Amino acid sequence: AAFHPQIVLDMTNGYYAVGAIERLIVAAKPTYLLAAALDHPNIAERVKTTPELRTRLFGVETIASTSAVAKFMLRYNEAFPARPTGLVAGAPYDAFYLLAYAITAVGDQPITGASLARALSRLGPPGARVDVGPGSIYRAFDLIGRGESVDLAGTITTLDFDPKTGDPTIDLAIYCLKSDKGELAPFESGMYWRGSDRKLSGELKCP
Secondary structure (H helix, E strand, C coil): CCCCEEEEEECCCHHHHHHHHHCCCCCCCCCEECCCCCCCHHHHHHHHHHHHHHEEEEEEEEEECCCCHHHHHHHHHHHHCCCCCCCCCHHHHHHHHHHHHHHHHHHCCCCCHHHHHHHHHHCCCCEEEECCCCCHHHHHHHHHHCCCCEEEEECCCCCCEECCCCEECCCCCEEEEEEEEEEEEEEEEEEEEECCEEEEEEECCCC
């Protein structure tokens, strides 16, 4: 706050830092970029008391508008109708299907760490795109059983692993806040970070 920054980049939770900095800086308020989709109650309360803060808040989070995420959220909200949500981390969901298909791709060979690692090469491009989730199980099993590859797409990452590092490629969205039925909700701004080419694309469109 004493430094009077123009931009605050916070890769922790960010929610409490925003409140503290806003209280301490009176003039020339900064713009915030947080490692989250801005769906925390503390953010909503802060924006309600300081409406113009909404124009200075941006989040970075995985893309929620993919077909894999849409299918996952549909099933999640069916399973938990009492607490439906629009943003849920699907990492365990992705991991389950990745492991299941890797075991299938191992075939008749012993299932070991090494054989599973080798099988992952058949779950990325090139190959027919298959989203994680029960709706694609029969198609994926059929393709893998015939010796073909499938390009498995997760809810959090692309599940396309770099064989040198083991890291999957991830695409990220820049999020803004909008008013939805009287409540603040995060939404994708139209600007994205594409992990495959490591570049920003799209246009920032925040109301």
